[in-house]
Amino acid sequence: xxxxxxxxxxxxxxxxxxxxxxxxxxxxxxxxxxxxxxxxxxxxxxxxxxxxxxxxxxxxxxxxxxxxxxxxxxxxxxxxxxxxxxxxxxxxxxxxxxxxxxxxxxxxxxxxxxxxxxxxxxxxxxxxxxxxxxxxxxxxxxxxxxxxxxxxxxxxxxxxxxxxxxxxxxxxxxxxxxxxxxxxxxxxxxxxxxxxxxxxxxxxxxxxxxxxxxxxxxxxxxxxxxxxxxxxxxxxxxxxxxxxxxxxxxxxxxxxxxxxxxxxxxxxxxxxxxxxxxxxxxxxxxxxxxxxxxxxxxxxxxxxxxxxxxxxxxxxxxxxxxxx
Numbered sequence: 302x303x304x305x306x307x308x309x310x311x312x313x314x315x316x317x318x319x320x321x322x323x324x325x326x327x328x329x330x331x332x333x334x335x336x337x338x339x340x341x342x343x344x345x346x347x348x349x350x351x352x353x354x355x356x357x358x359x360x361x362x363x364x365x366x367x368x369x370x371x372x373x374x375x376x377x378x379x380x381x382x383x384x385x386x387x388x389x390x391x392x393x394x395x396x397x398x399x400x401x402x403x404x405x406x407x408x409x410x411x412x413x414x415x416x417x418x419x420x421x422x423x424x425x426x427x428x429x430x431x432x433x434x435x436x437x438x439x440x441x442x443x444x445x446x447x448x449x450x451x452x453x454x455x456x457x458x459x460x461x462x463x464x465x466x467x468x469x470x471x472x473x474x475x476x477x478x479x480x481x482x483x484x485x486x487x488x489x490x491x492x493x494x495x496x497x498x499x500x501x502x503x504x505x506x507x508x509x510x511x512x513x514x515x516x517x518x519x520x521x522x523x524x525x526x527x528x529x530x531x532x533x534x535x536x537x538x539x540x541x542x543x544x545x546x547x548x549x550x551x552x553x554x555x556x557x558x559x560x561x562x563x564x565x566x567x568x569x570x571x572x573x574x575x576x577x578x579x580x581x582x583x584x585x586x587x588x589x590x591x592x593x594x595x596x597x598x599x600x601x602x603x604x605x606x607x608x609x610x611x612x613x614x615x616x617x618x619x620x621x622x623x624x625x
Contacts (some may be wrong), residue, residue, distance in 0.1 A: 305400075306514040306517050306518055307514065309514075309517070310510055310514050314506070314510075314514075316320075322464075324336055324339060325338070329353050330362060333590070339407070340604065341507070345535060352419045362388045365464045370453055370456065370528075372447060373424075373446050373453075373459075374421060374449050374453055374454055374457045375421075375424075376426040376446055377424035377446060377447055377448065378420060378421045378422075378423040378450050379423075381423045381424070381426050381428055381445070382420070382423055383572045384423060384426050384428065386419065386422055387426070390414040390422075390451070391562070393414070393425035393426065393451050394448050394450055394451065394616075395411065395425070395450045395451040395452060395505065396425050396450070402603065405537070412451070412455040412456065412522050412525070412604070412607070412608070413454060413608065414451050414455065415458060415602070415607070418458050418463050420559040421454050421457060421458060422451075422454060424453075424454050425449055425450060425453075425454050426448075426450045427446070427448055428447070428448070429502035434593070454530060455525075459511075461514065461518075462511070462512055462515040462516060462519065462589070462594065463594065463595070463598070464508075464511045464515075465507075465508045465510070465511030465512030465513075465515060466508070466512060466590060466591045466594055467591060468504050468505075468507050468508030468511065469504075469508040469512070469587045470584055470587045470588055470591060471508075472501050472508055473506050473580050473581070473583040473584035473587055474580075474584045475500055475501045475502075475504060476498075476501040476580040477577045477578075477580035477581045477584060478485040478577075478578075479497055479498060479500075479501060480576045480577035480580060481577045482497075483497070484572070484575075484577065487572050502599065507533035511538070512575050514541065516536050517532070517536050520535050520536055521533035522532070522604070522605075523603065523604050530584060550586075551567065553565045554566055554567060554579060554582065558575075559612045566578050566579045578616070600609055602611075
């Protein structure tokens with residue numbers, strides 16, 4: 302799996318490199334129509350390669366939408382928010398209770414109860430006596446939007462990163478120092494080599510590699526089996542949010558630093574701005590981000606360890622996947 306992530310990120314980086322070098326050269330020196338045409342050809346070629354592998358795909362049994370499960374757990378927990386939580390977690394409704402009632406659990410892996418986000422445990426409280434599944438059967442059935450299993454609740458809770466985050470701090474710090482040196486050299490009329498900015502970009506690239514691969518690996522390993530198809534989406538969502546927040550941060554910093562006629566940090570002429578201050582701000586934000594990550598990681602228990610400690614095993618060997 303680690304090898305897959307390595308090649309995955311390698312081709313993403315290769316595509317980015319070709320986009321900012323070859324594609325930019327074609328657009329500037331040949332024509333924008335040729336540049337856009339090259340993008341279309343690349344997209345069609347990628348689509349062709351993707352579709353060529355269709356006969357070799359392994360289609361897995363569908364087990365419902367994870368979004369429906371998240372909504373059901375949230376709704377059930379909110380509806381029963383006033384009920385007291387039982388002191389014994391074993392009294393909560395779980396997968397074995399559902400299986401004993403003749404319910405198709407869809408290959409669910411039974412997960413042990415955790416103490417995090419206990420307000421969601423309300424969803425697994427059996428509020429009233431369950432209805433018989435049929436008049437001639439003594440088995441009880443449940444309404445999924447009224448009672449959820451502990452495993453379903455735990456799956457909702459579980460919805461090399463440190464190194465990447467640390468390298469991002471170093472990258473911004475190095476960028477700040479480099480920019481300060483560049484400003485001093487510009488004032489003195491000294492020309493600098495473009496290779497002066499290579500270290501900061503090396504740190505940024507290494508940090509992205511560690512963080513992105515670590516995130517993908519974490520989401521695929523720790524995401525519940527019935528939600529694995531969402532793991533890549535969760536990873537890409539973090540990137541999208543980062544792009545939106547970065548744009549907002551640039552706007553806020555520019556508005557604040559230009560108020561009162563002060564010297565702006567982000568100016569059209571970088572010699573008249575203080576880009577080094579902006580880099581130091583990013584370093585401070587990255588440090589705070591790393592601190593939050595460490596605090597969250599200290600309290601996290603990996604799924605495999607939790608299962609091993611509790612002695613839980615899979616109810617079914619057959620793999621299932623969620624259609625989202």
